Amino acid sequence: MLAVLGFATLGSFMLLVMRKHLSAFTAIMLTPIVAALIAGKGTQLGDMIMNGLDTVASTAALLLFAVLYFGLMMEAKLFDPISALIIRASKGDPVRIVVGTAVLSLLVALDGDGTTSYMIVCSAFLPIYRRLGMNPLILATLAAMALGTISGTTPWGGAATRGISALHLDAGEYFVHMIGPMALTSLAIVAVAYWLGLRERHKIDGEKLAAYKLEIASGEAIPTVKADWRMWFNAALTLLLMVLLILEVADLVVLFMVAFAVALLVNVRSIADQQELIKRQAANAVPVMMLVLAAGIFTGIMTDAGMIKAMADAALAIVPDGWGTMVPLFTALLALPLGFFMSNDAYWFGVVPVLAESAGHYGIHANEIARAGAIGQILHSMGPTSAPLWVLLGLVKADLGDFQKTALRWGVPVSLAYIAFAVMTGAITVV
Template sequence: MIDPNVLAAIGFGMIGVIVYMLLQSKVTPTPIFVATPLVAALIAGFGINNIAEYAQKGIMTTSSVAILFIFSITFFGVLMDAGLFDPFVNFLVKKAGNNVVAVTVATSFIATIAHLDGSLAVTLLITVPAMINVYKKLNIRPVILLLICGMAMSIMNLVPWGGPTARVAAVTHSDPNVLWHTLIPLQVAGIIVNTIFAAILGILEKRRGAGQNINTDITEEEAKFDAKKEALKRPKLIWVNALIAIGTIALLVLTKWQAYFCFMIGLAFALVINYPNVKEQGARIKAHAGDSISMAAILLSSGIFLGVLSGTKMIDAMAKVMISIIPAALGPYIHMILGVFAVPIGMLLGTDSYFFGLLPLAIGVGKEYGIDPVNLSKALLIGKNYGVLVTPHAATTYLAIGLAGIEIKELFKVAAPWLWFLGIVSLFIAVIMGIVVI
């Protein structure tokens, strides 16, 4: 029997290596989550058959979430290809006109709807190109556009097919759909808060001079026309696609079916109705395969890490070490402390190392103080979500600044403090609603 302190040291070393490798961004997460736990378990003296058993159990806990990602991303991708949300975006842009506050509020609505698929990149690619010329025309700082996108993505990313919620479900061995049902009231409140804050940002920009000297050289017609994308649009099927989307979401909310099954049904209808040709259906699946498969691979491989962490009892040994150094008075509130500082911690660690490195440790410590793992996870999830657009080693951060034409330091200087503030506000709203229990 290996000494618990040695086992804890190996566990901390394993997580340290994983976090370092993820931060270096020189290797994709999948081989990191596969190789590192195997080496750590061998060093700890476990046999290869035992390690394989732990890995298999871990993969089983994350497989349903991986399947969910494959079908949810493809489903929303197909509906966006068909132009389901185009009339909504065009209507808001037209109605906002030259009203600065209306433009910022419209941006919030567009980003919120665009993030129904849970993909940060898709949200940015829909919202920023649709609004950037309007912002330039009214002399509103582009960083405000990204800040509003970040706000919308943060609260909408709590959907079960969003990356963070899926990761929490994988770590806590819970159903992402059930977890989401508890978070829906917070999402509704968050959308209201975001709308109000978007209006406040519009007022602040107006005080800076936005909207006073309209830049007539910038027009919406300057936006690039993509013939291939236009060929995929199905304007005559807009109401049919709306019914498909509403029906799929209704299944998620009103039934206890597995979320991936609901998306399987929705995707089947969306593909056959919009693209009856077999080649077109295959092309749409391939078009969205990159995003869906890459995330599924990460979730499945992280199952090996979680399985080894649990099966070898490393997590128990590590939790005992952490408990010994945490002041007893702070122990029962560790979930709130980590939740409040989740945005800067998340900016440092990144998404995978935050949820698959820090969260299991925090759960282990929380158990010793009687904190329910899911309750603790929700506190860390809600806070961390507000840092999704200001993580320095995330690809979507650079996509955002590239689309908006700003420097990363401007994004961090302007957006990060506001997003951290909103993350804390969201956490305390969750406490008031009873979603997170202190």
């Protein structure tokens, strides 16, 4: 009963959002509440909601200050040199622009933080997409796939870190076998980018494209970079922030709060101007916080009501007794829908240990289950419980339904390719 109700809740949420019957904020809150009432757990709703909010409160605070920090950096034109370099290299060719989007997305995803990655990619490429009339959902799709592939696989990226800690694994043993499939999947993302770039090249008006290329050649379309002491300070502060983030010197929210306070003091000296900047950036930050908190409610109800566990158990029950050696492959396939709808905490700490225990009965090491589970991160980066996604959607000014219609078209086949690469390279075994 709970499994059926859980799948029905997920399906209803997707339908309501994609058909635009409800906004993402209302749908992600109301669908699990209705499901809990149907399951007869109405008296527990308050506790379930609070438990869900507890799990995302620090994430919401982190996103608030990350958006404020990078918003300030964008206003200070910190990323203009990167944009200028990319514009010169692209020479106005949509194929080069889209492939460049994929390459930069893959590189910046190495830092492990989704919000940072999306901010950097959007600051570098979004003005170019808008100038040429290219579809910004292409940028969002490539950025999400890159984040799910790189940050979702590396031991310092957050998702795999949960699996390593939950299953008590050695990070090196886990990761060394994933380097090959991760690299091959990255090439697949670049290939998708090349194809999407070709499509955009044919869609763009020829005269507009020719005019843009002339503007690049003349230098008119290239941002003017004024490298004063504040730009050097901002660059050093951002680099220091990234280093401290990777080294995990302190909680991310603490790092971003302190960095924002320092950056605000250096770049905006007047108190009145500081307040105005915060008001401007709050327009981007508050909707993100609302959606993250709503996603926490979704996860809290689905988990505490038992729907998530029931869905996982129902999926495991499908595996025939004689197919025990196929558990890693089945885990990888199961990771796609579960990763899409579930928070990483609920997935890695609730579902993956159950799968690892089942695999252990067939002599399969937990490393393979962790690797298989990481493959689902591509679709997780496109799902409603991925907090950085709401930042990305705010930057490209798109709603969840429109984004998922475009992103899933490519995210699903790339995820399946990731599974195939993992099997081919022996990262997960099927015999």
